[in-house]
Amino acid sequence: MSPTEKTPDECKSWAYWLSESLDVQLHNTAMGSQGNDLIARKVIHKVVELLDSGVAPEEILVGIVWSGADRKDFYSSEVPADFPVNESGWIKNPEQFVEGDQTQGGWVIMSSGWMHQYSKIWYENFYDEVGAHINTYERIHWTQSYLKSVGVQYFMTTYMSNVINYMNNPAHGTPSKFYQTCRQDPNIQWMHDHIDWQCFLPVQSYSAWCDVHYDDFVNFYDHPQEPHARAFVEKVVVPHVQEKILQGEPQ
Amino acid sequence: MTHKHLVSGGCSFTTTQHGTTNWPLYLAEQLDLELHDCAFSGQGNGMIARRIIHTVAELLKSGVHCKEILVGIVWSGIDRREFFTTDSARIESACTQGDSWPTPLAAESNHGSWQMLNAVFPSDFAQNWYTQYHNETESAILFYERVHWTQCYLKSLGIDTFMSVYTNYVMDTEFDQNPNVTWIKDQIDRSVFLPVRSLYDTFEPEGDGSIYGVMHHPDAAQSENFAINHVLPFVKQKYGV
Numbered sequence: 263m264s265p266t267e268k269t270p271d272e273c274k275s276w277a278y279w280l281s282e283s284l285d286v287q288l289h290n291t292a293m294g295s296q297g298n299d300l301i302a303r304k305v306i307h308k309v310v311e312l313l314d315s316g317v318a319p320e321e322i323l324v325g326i327v328w329s330g331a332d333r334k335d336f337y338s339s340e341v342p343a344d345f346p347v348n349e350s351g352w353i354k355n356p357e358q359f360v361e362g363d364q365t366q367g368g369w370v371i372m373s374s375g376w377m378h379q380y381s382k383i384w385y386e387n388f389y390d391e392v393g394a395h396i397n398t399y400e401r402i403h404w405t406q407s408y409l410k411s412v413g414v415q416y417f418m419t420t421y422m423s424n425v426i427n428y429m430n431n432p433a434h435g436t437p438s439k440f441y442q443t444c445r446q447d448p449n450i451q452w453m454h455d456h457i458d459w460q461c462f463l464p465v466q467s468y469s470a471w472c473d474v475h476y477d478d479f480v481n482f483y484d485h486p487q488e489p490h491a492r493a494f495v496e497k498v499v500v501p502h503v504q505e506k507i508l509q510g511e512p513q
Numbered sequence: 514m515t516h517k518h519l520v521s522g523g524c525s526f527t528t529t530q531h532g533t534t535n536w537p538l539y540l541a542e543q544l545d546l547e548l549h550d551c552a553f554s555g556q557g558n559g560m561i562a563r564r565i566i567h568t569v570a571e572l573l574k575s576g577v578h579c580k581e582i583l584v585g586i587v588w589s590g591i592d593r594r595e596f597f598t599t600d601s602a603r604i605e606s607a608c609t610q611g612d613s614w615p616t617p618l619a620a621e622s623n624h625g626s627w628q629m630l631n632a633v634f635p636s637d638f639a640q641n642w643y644t645q646y647h648n649e650t651e652s653a654i655l656f657y658e659r660v661h662w663t664q665c666y667l668k669s670l671g672i673d674t675f676m677s678v679y680t681n682y683v684m685d686t687e688f689d690q691n692p693n694v695t696w697i698k699d700q701i702d703r704s705v706f707l708p709v710r711s712l713y714d715t716f717e718p719e720g721d722g723s724i725y726g727v728m729h730h731p732d733a734a735q736s737e738n739f740a741i742n743h744v745l746p747f748v749k750q751k752y753g754v
Binding site for chain 1: 599624668692693696
């Protein structure tokens with residue numbers, strides 16, 4: 263998602279500043295507008311690639327800022343010629359992420375504010391708010407289960423506090439109305455209880471943290487800029503990584 | 514520690530609901546295990562994975578030890594999908610047109626349900642999906658992602674597992690050559706798969722089953738044969754049962 267992404271024309275994201283701070287090589291799979299299906303898929307693919315190249319699991323640290331639960335993607339074998347192109351180049355849609363992919367297909371990203379035909383039909387016919395949150399929980403669970411199975415350390419948070427609400431810890435804030443509704447629904451609750459919340463940064467969300475600490479930042483509207491990203495890394499991410507991961511505390 | 518519980522998942526080739534005599538009954542009897550069958554007719558692999566993980570989670574929550582659980586899955590058609598919905602009008606509309614009625618994952622839930630999609634369902638809802646979004650490459654990718662999710666979860670808990678597929682079409686597909694499929698396919702642990710091409714192959718050696726539409730299902734004798742002559746030797750050898 264965009265607060266994580268770093269492109270030459272955009273500001274340096276938290277991922278850049280963390281790699282600088284820890285003096286590690288950055289492999290950034292983030293991209294503006296992508297949803298949690300693609301985030302999970304691309305992170306797992308990158309870790310697989312690194313492990314296959316001989317990198318040891320303990321040499322890898324994974325950091326994920328989960329995106330909007332309402333975002334969706336699907337793989338299309340043949341993308342129509344008239345598919346709208348993002349002219350600014352900020353995102354690729356459809357997206358390809360497997361190296362050497364010579365196919366004509368790609369992952370078509372859909373967002374509720376976009377009105378290309380795939381997006382429109384999806385949100386009118388198949389989208390459900392609760393279903394979207396279940397999907398996000400499942401993608402987080404898949405990613406965590408995989409990283410645990412290969413012994414790779416990780417930390418996570420969300421870009422905004424409406425993505426998922428992990429506020430089972432009162433220190434993280436007041437639960438939203440939607441969250442309270444979801445907590446009554448066993449379809450979500452059981453999966454919520456299976457998420458490893460210990461790996462989540464001790465903030466409500468990246469955006470909420472910026473909102474609290476910067477007068478010029480508006481939650482649910484602004485994207486973090488370089489000063490926000492750098493401070494977030496220094497004050498939140500690095501202390502968490504040092505305490506929970508580098509000192510070997512179990513997650 | 515010896516197994517005490519068999520958690521089985523799959524579609525109509527596996528379900529024991531409504532008196533259906535499928536392979537889990539015979540395996541549970543042979544191994545003297547308590548059966549927790551979460552297979553449903555017509556469900557796809559997303560639902561199979563979700564129900565397996567949910568059933569295992571419930572058992573663990575009730576105090577059952579990981580090593581007391583044996584999980585067996587026969588994966589279903591990769592073209593099948595499901596969507597969670599809280600929109601009762603959407604469900605009503607699809608089901609009155611002939612689709613199957615949805616079932617909630619959690620029995621006590623009245624908040625919403627998983628609505629199944631199958632290529633042979635007649636509703637506008639189903640046809641809209643298969644016309645606009647369905648393609649075999651994505652179906653293969655999502656299938657392997659679901660298998661990978663389930664395997665990672667079960668492995669992280671150290672739970673003994675075996676798997677197979679219902680027909681030959683599930684894993685013997687030409688779109689597997691697409692690099693978007695192969696990278697995730699390569700992450701699947703093949704060592705837990707039974708040494709058969711599919712369940713269908715054990716009783717119809719000349720056939721492949723059908724990727725879309727109705728096919729022959731195993732009868733009681735064929736299900737018993739699968740459990741005793743294909744699953745049991747594999748489980749005995751791999752897990753020392």
